[in-house]
Amino acid sequence: MKKYLLTAVLCLFLIAACGVTTVSAFAENEAGLTINSEPSGATVTVSGKLVGYTPVFTVIPGDAMANVRVEIPGNTYEVWKGSAYVPSGQNVSMNVTVYKKSEGAKDVGLVSVSGTEGAQVFLDNSYYGTIADGSFTIDNVKLGLHSVEVKAEGYNEYATLIEVRPKNFATANVAADLVPVSSGADVPTTAGTPLSTTVPPAPTKSPVCVVLPVIALMGAWAVLRR
Template sequence: MKKYLLTVLLCMFLFTVCGVSAVAAFAENEAGLTINSEPAGATVTVSGKLVGYTPVFTVIPGDAMANVRVEVPGNTYEVWKGSAYVPSGRNATMNVTVYKKTEGAKDIGLVAVSGTEGAQVFLDNSYYGTIADGSLNIDNVKLGLHYVQVKAEGYQEYATLIPVMPKNFATASVVADLVPVSAGTDVPTTAGTSGIPPAPTKSPVGAVLPVVALLGAWAVLRR
């Protein structure tokens, strides 16, 4: 009986340790995306592939647009259609609000970028113009998670992920007051990336623990 319980506990431990590592780690040219929805329990399809039900974690290509579809069972809610753009090697979370058909939510959003005059604005790695008279508006943006970069010569780059909601509900606002580069230093390729935590990787300890546990269990079971 004691051996049986030990075996079961060991299997549970190995599943937890190895399973978490397998989900958390991904290649450098990929990105991790956690999708939550309101209401929860919605079906999620990413680039045409069913990945599960919210809340759900999936791996997407990094530095590329992933099309996302979120659908709540029944006939009360609209099907949410949007996208997610996450830099390679990063983890991000996208919170989706699925609207009822009676709410009349639009399927596009508006991004408003303000900050340093004359700075160049990039959305999902595509150039959209410069900040003039304090701001730049980008209309007809897909709902979802988008990557904004603001650059100007002699200034540190600003970069962030922003959630875009229907334009008749909210405007996705970005304030990028760029910081001058100190004399004698190079302009960094990327500056602040708020909301984009680095991807977790498998630690040496995580890799050794299952081996140690197996050896310990084998020694006990031999008795």
């Protein structure tokens, strides 16, 4: 009787262990965001909530703007204020540079989109204008992570994530040469993602889910042999 009871308990344990560890890190309408900073160890607040110290991971609403505040203790550095717009289901890393007050960094950035003439430019799902004379510029953009989409009738859509930095230090450049729909070529959806923004796959399963079943099954087999 004890053997059957032990077997039942082990089975329930296996189901519970794997059921918990295979749950996705976030829901379909959420996104994962890892924030790194230079210098590290900065206090991070997302949408008014303290989430920890860099490097730090947090879950944010997908396809929505999350306000981010990064602050180095003391009075030497400027407070970094920006935002993060991440498509639902993605798990993204954002690298923040916190500048010293003496460096005079701007608190907004500049986005330059080049590509197909007449194509429409969207920033964080909002329409801003069309490409003319080869490019379109968006000024006074919040620092941080943003989604850029470029669309034109008869062409495949182009979409990418960009990281906007102070405009007196860098310009966020996007090259979007759209591919005609009839060409049958692959749609360039992530080719423009800058090197500073990594997009690893969302974690879905913990290694413990693999180890625990093996240990439990070995234990059950040993008990049943007695």
